Amino acid sequence: MANMGIEIAGVTFKNPVMTASGTFGSGMEYGEFVDLNKLGAVVTKGVANIPWPGNPTPRVAEVYGGMLNAIGLQNPGVDVFIERDIPFLKQYDTRIIANVCGKSVEDYIDVVEKLSDTDIDMMEINISCPNVKEGAIAFGQKAESVYNITKTLKERSKKPIIMKLSPNVTDITEMARAAESAGADAISLINTITGMKIDIERKAFVLANKTGGMSGPAIKPVAVRMVYQCAQAVNIPIIGMGGISNAEDAIEFLMAGATAVAAGAMNFVNPYLTEEMVDGIDRFLNRHGYKDIHEIIGCVK
Numbered sequence: 662m663a664n665m666g667i668e669i670a671g672v673t674f675k676n677p678v679m680t681a682s683g684t685f686g687s688g689m690e691y692g693e694f695v696d697l698n699k700l701g702a703v704v705t706k707g708v709a710n711i712p713w714p715g716n717p718t719p720r721v722a723e724v725y726g727g728m729l730n731a732i733g734l735q736n737p738g739v740d741v742f743i744e745r746d747i748p749f750l751k752q753y754d755t756r757i758i759a760n761v762c763g764k765s766v767e768d769y770i771d772v773v774e775k776l777s778d779t780d781i782d783m784m785e786i787n788i789s790c791p792n793v794k795e796g797a798i799a800f801g802q803k804a805e806s807v808y809n810i811t812k813t814l815k816e817r818s819k820k821p822i823i824m825k826l827s828p829n830v831t832d833i834t835e836m837a838r839a840a841e842s843a844g845a846d847a848i849s850l851i852n853t854i855t856g857m858k859i860d861i862e863r864k865a866f867v868l869a870n871k872t873g874g875m876s877g878p879a880i881k882p883v884a885v886r887m888v889y890q891c892a893q894a895v896n897i898p899i900i901g902m903g904g905i906s907n908a909e910d911a912i913e914f915l916m917a918g919a920t921a922v923a924a925g926a927m928n929f930v931n932p933y934l935t936e937e938m939v940d941g942i943d944r945f946l947n948r949h950g951y952k953d954i955h956e957i958i959g960c961v962k
Contacts, residue, residue, distance in 0.1 A: 669920060699939050703753075705750075811844060893918070905938070
């Protein structure tokens with residue numbers, strides 16, 4: 662049996678398989694399909710300082726090779742999350758990574774400080790949120806903004822911080838370097854790619870928001886490329902995601918330099934996906950005679 666264990670910022674994980682934020686809730690909906698004890702970590706849906714209603718409907722659309730979503734990070738707020746979701750997840754032998762969202766630096770600080778005193782293991786900061794004070798440009802689209810918010814939250818957090826990078830930038834490595842230099846413990850990528858769909862019969866946008874985040878198998882080659890580029894640019898661990906449909910896809914990300922992998926949109930197609938990934942990676946390692954998962958992490962140069 663190969664060793665599947667990994668470590669990120671001093672936190673040990675039994676295997677590298679995680680859930681991508683926003684596709685798994687806090688695991689409650691998937692508990693009847695997936696044994697959460699088998700997963701390396703559950704990464705929760707985004708948590709804000711107050712309840713967010715999200716965007717008007719329709720806010721999900723199927724497209725070739727994936728889906729568009731403009732949910733708008735609907736969530737019940739950090740207080741409900743602490744009271745309801747953390748106790749649920751603590752029943753399982755899996756790491757808890759809370760995804761944090763906000764519309765201003767103050768929003769993020771509020772959530773990070775509240776979560777610092779809870780039983781979660783790490784926080785993943787969603788910097789694809791539009792910054793209301795910067796004309797709605799996402800926090801993650803300027804290296805200076807990435808640096809500033811990372812530094813601020815590292816100073817306030819008692820837990821390790823993962824910065825989730827947006828692919829909607831000219832140079833993803835610039836954002837990765839900014840996060841690393843500001844003290845991020847890890848980065849995760851990619852978040853969704855901005856897309857659009859038009860109903861030609863109605864001559865109207867399919868999504869009420871006009872644009873949405875594209876996820877699913879179609880974005881995987883872009884995600885693998887960006888993970889590889891960031892793995893060459895920084896020395897902190899990377900959690901790779903973007904269109905993972907099976908164990909083979911996950912192994913591509915690991916070989917490109919990701920320490921861990923997260924399944925997102927395809928959980929909606931196959932709710933058993935994460936568990937199947939754990940088994941599939943294990944089988945691959947054993948079939949090739951690898952004793953440890955680190956033998957394949959970043960093996961493609």
